[in-house]
Amino acid sequence: MPYLPMPPPLPYVESEGFWEGCKRRELVIQRCKDCGTYRHPPIPMCPACQSWNWEGTKVSGRGRVEGFTIVTRAVFPGMPAPYNVVRVELEEQDGLLILGNVIGCHPDEISIDMPVKVTFEDVTPEITMYYFEKAA
Numbered sequence: 523m524p525y526l527p528m529p530p531p532l533p534y535v536e537s538e539g540f541w542e543g544c545k546r547r548e549l550v551i552q553r554c555k556d557c558g559t560y561r562h563p564p565i566p567m568c569p570a571c572q573s574w575n576w577e578g579t580k581v582s583g584r585g586r587v588e589g590f591t592i593v594t595r596a597v598f599p600g601m602p603a604p605y606n607v608v609r610v611e612l613e614e615q616d617g618l619l620i621l622g623n624v625i626g627c628h629p630d631e632i633s634i635d636m637p638v639k640v641t642f643e644d645v646t647p648e649i650t651m652y653y654f655e656k657a658a
């Protein structure tokens with residue numbers, strides 16, 4: 523069951539495009555306009571070429587589980603355990619990592635290199651959250 527992470531996301535200048543993309547059900551990742559390198563989470567300057575020019579770019583939302591943990595004790599109200607936290611490497615670029623949760627599968631089913639794809643849920647009127655689900 524999808525849930526709103528606590529505390530909820532607080533968009534900042536560089537991440538506004540990311541959250542606006544979620545509302546459109548698109549995964550939008552920051553990309554350098556000078557060298558083309560993707561980066562996440564959003565930051566002002568490109569770590570590859572030090573350029574300050576960037577744009578939000580829609581990506582496929584497909585990737586593989588690069589790492590994960592299963593949280594077995596509830597830490598925050600509204601987030602009942604067990605739940606998982608995964609680090610997904612997106613297919614667009616080696617090392618392009620994004621944290622998230624896999625929904626729709628039992629914790630025992632999650633494994634390293636498991637293919638996943640992004641999915642979205644409206645969790646409040648203001649926030650559409652991204653999640654991952656098992657991909658074929």
Ligand code: ZN
Nearest residue numbers: 554557568571
């Ligand atoms: Zn760059």
